[in-house]
Amino acid sequence: MKLLIVSDLHSNRENLEAVLDAEADADRVYCAGDVVDVGFDPCGVIDILRERSIPCVMGNHDEKIIRLWQEGVDRQRPPKNFPEHNAQLLDAERIAYLRALPDRLTFSHDGVSYLMTHLYEGYEVLRSDYDFDAFWADAAVDPEASHRCIILGHTHHQAVTWLAADRCWINPGSIGYNRPQDPFPGTRYMTIVDGTPHFHRLEHPAWRSRPALREEFAQRYPQPAK
């Protein structure tokens, strides 16, 4: 079975569509959170996840946009930043979708048990098998599972880390944007084929760096002089 693992979509529909097209033969798709913020099309991204029934967990940026929306959004003036922009675009139905996202999801394929959640203690990573086991037990995941994999998002740093022969955690990298130190000009994601993780990087015409996204925002929504 081929699993497609994506994360940190950040309202970037074009990047998500490029990856879904490139991996059209994937049997299942999973998303490790941060659906919205930092991009221009939160509605388009949410609609793809809903239409394709892609299981997804809640990210910290999703929480932020929900909070902002609930506090009330002024749609009469241009947005100052991406959070305001995204909150202005979202309607009650899509906010309800975000609010319903779980913190954690568990599933099994090809003899591997998976625990998917957006982040592990801020920007920390799982450094040891005992940290792994404690986190696994805390999430009430099957203690008898023979092969265990924790899927994390948040850092945008693509990685597979084996802590023992039967325990690894992975981060698929970000669909939306890469960290400044990442030289790759494209979208990162992972597949897991018959239980084995594979790294992927995809260059495509719609990809933009985060500075380019910021520049485009400033052009679209010039701020009034103070």
Ligand SMILES: [Fe+2]
């Ligand atoms: Fe993120």
